[in-house]
Amino acid sequence: xxxxxxxxxxxxxxxxxxxxxxxxxxxxxxxxxxxxxxxxxxxxxxxxxxxxxxxxxxxxxxxxxxxxxxxxxxxxxxxxxxxxxxxxxxxxxxxxxxxxxxxxxxxxxxxxxxxxxxxxxxxxxxxxxxxxxxxxxxxxxxxxxxxxxxxxxxxxxxxxxxxxxxxxxxxxxxxxxxxxxxxxxxxxxxxxxxxxxxxxxxxxxxxxxxxxxxxxxxxxxxxxxxxxxxxxxxxxxxxxxxxxxxxxxxxxxxxxxxxxxxxxxxxxxxxxxxxxxxxxxxxxxxxxxxxxxxxxxxxxxxxxxxxxxxxxxxxxxxxxxxxxxxxxxxxxxxxxxxxxxxxxxxxxxxxxxxxxxxxxxxxxxxxxxxxxxxxxxxxxxxxxxxxxxxxxxxxxxxxxxxxxxxxxxxxxxxxxxxxxxxxxxxxxxxxxxxxxxxxxxxxxxxxxxxxxxxxxxx
Numbered sequence: 001x002x003x004x005x006x007x008x009x010x011x012x013x014x015x016x017x018x019x020x021x022x023x024x025x026x027x028x029x030x031x032x033x034x035x036x037x038x039x040x041x042x043x044x045x046x047x048x049x050x051x052x053x054x055x056x057x058x059x060x061x062x063x064x065x066x067x068x069x070x071x072x073x074x075x076x077x078x079x080x081x082x083x084x085x086x087x088x089x090x091x092x093x094x095x096x097x098x099x100x101x102x103x104x105x106x107x108x109x110x111x112x113x114x115x116x117x118x119x120x121x122x123x124x125x126x127x128x129x130x131x132x133x134x135x136x137x138x139x140x141x142x143x144x145x146x147x148x149x150x151x152x153x154x155x156x157x158x159x160x161x162x163x164x165x166x167x168x169x170x171x172x173x174x175x176x177x178x179x180x181x182x183x184x185x186x187x188x189x190x191x192x193x194x195x196x197x198x199x200x201x202x203x204x205x206x207x208x209x210x211x212x213x214x215x216x217x218x219x220x221x222x223x224x225x226x227x228x229x230x231x232x233x234x235x236x237x238x239x240x241x242x243x244x245x246x247x248x249x250x251x252x253x254x255x256x257x258x259x260x261x262x263x264x265x266x267x268x269x270x271x272x273x274x275x276x277x278x279x280x281x282x283x284x285x286x287x288x289x290x291x292x293x294x295x296x297x298x299x300x301x302x303x304x305x306x307x308x309x310x311x312x313x314x315x316x317x318x319x320x321x322x323x324x325x326x327x328x329x330x331x332x333x334x335x336x337x338x339x340x341x342x343x344x345x346x347x348x349x350x351x352x353x354x355x356x357x358x359x360x361x362x363x364x365x366x367x368x369x370x371x372x373x374x375x376x377x378x379x380x381x382x383x384x385x386x387x388x389x390x391x392x393x394x395x396x397x398x399x400x401x402x403x404x405x406x407x408x409x410x411x412x413x414x415x416x417x418x419x420x421x422x423x424x425x426x427x428x429x430x431x432x433x434x435x436x437x438x439x440x441x442x443x444x445x446x447x448x449x450x451x452x453x454x455x456x457x458x
Contacts, residue, residue, distance in 0.1 A: 005415065011421070013427045020345060023283075027110060028106025030436075031109035034446065035445075035449070049304055056295070056296075060130055061293055063292050063293065064294070065295075068306075072286075072306065072309055082169075082349050082365075085321040085325070086349050088272060089348075092272060094322075095250060095272075096254075096402065097318070098250050101319070104318075107280050108410060110438070111309055112445075113303065114137075114287070115288050115302055115436045116303030116448065116449070118136075118288035120299035121140040123282075126389075127395070132288060138437045140151040141440075150390070152429070152433055153433040155288075157426070159422065161384050162380065162411075162426070163377040163380055163408045164423065166374075167195060167410075168411045170369065170373045171191050172416075173366050173370075174370075175190065175191075188413060192409070195411070195413060197335070198408055198412065199409050206382070206404065212392045227368055228320065235328070239327040239328060243327065253268075277427060280309060281440075289383050299316065321349060324353070327352075329355075350365055353365045380404075384400050
């Protein structure tokens with residue numbers, strides 16, 4: 001197992017070097033400049049679309065704009081926003097949070113292009129059902145000679161769009177907040193039991209397909225964000241004198257890198273970009289599969305709605321987590337080695353909640369984490385099904401559920417380092433076909449955008 005972890009870590013670190021950083025950040029900058037910031041000028045219109053002002057039940061697709069964004073956020077607002085931010089700060093210092101913001105800003109432009117394309121180039125599966133996602137964008141937009149690239153995306157998704165990290169961290173928080181303090185002994189069997197329970201819950205939802213996933217997500221996502229944000233605002237109120245120093249620390253460390261990684265600013269940028277990609281998945285290709293199912297005849301509308309995702313996910317939720325960790329000083333204890341490596345991630349945030357809200361803080365966090373994680377697991381299951389459906393036909397896509405449910409159990413009993421490197425490896429591989437196709441088809445997006453706004457008289 002140690003050998004597998006070693007090679008996974010080496011492969012992940014190699015993949016997330018300068019080439020992928022240039023592709024994701026450079027691609028985001030390209031989309032931002034190429035569009036001349038046009039999508040950002042219509043944020044109010046994007047919110048009106050999200051509110052359902054332009055919904056038409058007769059439009060092609062399966063779910064509403066709001067359900068599409070909720071479903072995509074359900075898959076992105078997860079452990080990456082809680083333990084992922086903590087791990088970024090532990091590895092890269094407070095400055096990593098600044099580079100997460102930068103990545104999210106460019107990621108908004110990336111989401112606009114990739115999700116507009118997901119509707120613009122929807123295609124029919126082998127049963128004639130309309131589908132969207134990078135694999136269909138590649139097939140319908142670039143042509144059949146590019147199908148191997150679409151297949152590469154799908155195979156990579158079988159590694160990246162999996163529940164192993166979410167399940168792993170759900171087990172960690174349940175054990176350390178509830179079970180171990182109650183005197184229940186830790187061990188492999190406890191991890192396995194919790195994993196099986198999570199797997200049963202997941203199975204009951206994902207077998208219902210995208211509509212059930214979207215319905216559950218549209219009910220849980222808004223409430224989980226509100227509860228989490230209110231909890232952190234309370235912590236910020238208790239530690240109000242540390243708010244400004246925390247922001248100063250973030251900006252200083254982003255360019256001086258004194259807190260971690262031996263002063264390597266470039267390493268902190270990579271860490272921030274990795275965690276932002278893990279958090280909001282801009283450029284990875286997962287969200288376009290959800291947004292591609294939206295009921296609309298206007299691809300640009302869904303691109304505008306999708307653009308809101310990184311703002312909610314990274315700029316709001318991740319910032320809240322980061323400030324909570326910095327203001328309470330929990331990040332310093334983790335970096336100094338006071339806790340074992342297995343507690344990195346969710347437990348750092350638990351420490352911050354316990355320091356400010358003694359007794360109740362960890363339980364509030366646990367409720368938020370459970371909702372974050374389980375809704376992410378639901379969303380990721382849909383992505384894997386779509387990829388398998390594209391590869392071998394929708395009549396076989398249900399078999400992915402069994403593979404996926406088994407992975408919930410595997411993630412529950414695996415080490416944190418193994419599951420993190422596995423996810424980063426899969427996400428990194430998925431980014432190449434997603435970004436390459438989006439850059440090549442960017443002129444089509446701009447043509448559709450100019451046509452849309454000329455007709456809307458906004």
